[in-house]
Amino acid sequence: MAPKKQEKAKLPVPLPEGMILKDTERKTWQLGKMIGSGGFGLIYLEYQENGPLFSELKFYQRAAKQDCIKWLAFKQLDFLGIPRFWGSGLAEHNGKSYRFMVMERLGVDLQKIFVQRGRFQRETVLQLGVRMLDVLEYIHENEYVHGDIKAANLLLGYRNPHQVYLADYGLSYRYCPNGNHKQYQENPRKGHNGTVEFTSLDAHKGVAPSRRGDLEILGYCMLQWLCGKLPWEQNLRDPVAVQTAKTNLLDELPNSVMKWNPSGNSCCEIAQFLAYANGLAYDEKPKYEILKKILLDGLESSGILHKGLLEFSTAGHIRSSEASSKKQKVNAQKPVTEQINRVQNKLKDERIAGSHVIQRQAQKEEKLDGLINSERTQ
Incomplete structure (x- = not known):
């Protein structure tokens, strides 16, 4: 069954600094100072009856084991952005049972930087997209989706x-x-699950999360990071209005994305990315190499390495957008057309047989033809 809607969990009373915890493998850990709190716990603590940390623990136990190292070697990657899991267990204090996880310590979250900067450079957005694709491909291969990127x-x-x-x-x-992939089934009672500004159209309809949903969410994130906002942000209290706006955005690709960015930077890679994600069947395995190539081609055109340093300064963003906006506007249409053609050919060659899939493919081809024809008339 699909995950329940996020509810504000009751945060636990902090455990005393210096308390010794023993995990399931009998390893001992000493609590330091509390460094923050999240929606479900005090970074590493929650009352035993709360559920989200249990879900996270199950993910790490099943999908984030040492197999990750083998996968890195197979994919020729030197890094994969999944926090390292050290252990877990239960602790008792003042008659209450706590569940805990011991994780690698991480730094600042990107939301804090985004609020400070207002938007990210195009090159930084593409770098983040490539790195997140590596993470998503790994967890998808291990039967999980994230659902809240x-x-x-x-x-x-x-x-x-x-x-x-x-x-x-x-x-x-x-x-x-x-x-065994979950079946597509809409459930209005479970609609609009996740973070409303980013969640997928499937989640708006109450459909259980899938790989295409994760990719759609990542596409919305990249659009916000590049443009500073999303088209539906003024309607976040009305999930149905947000759903309608997302539907319109995807139906009108690539123009809906290309015209949204006020900075002058090209959104063509994000338009291509969303077009591919939107063309996937619910249970279809994405071709991650196609999606990575879309983003890597954009980085290559800017002379940036995807493994390079992440740059979050606004000054570089302003200079690059002013210097290249005219060139990008002239050259943006051709890459979008060529990429959508490639996506269309891939969808034709790789679609799974079956009458319902064939019908869906015809709809996708008609939609992509419409995107190309619309673009040519401009």
């Missing part, structure tokens, strides 16, 4: 601020237990 859940490394981690798996969902 946003700047507040992306944290920089504590010792290396140029590494970025996707944290908070309290809403993670096992979409494909034992290789």
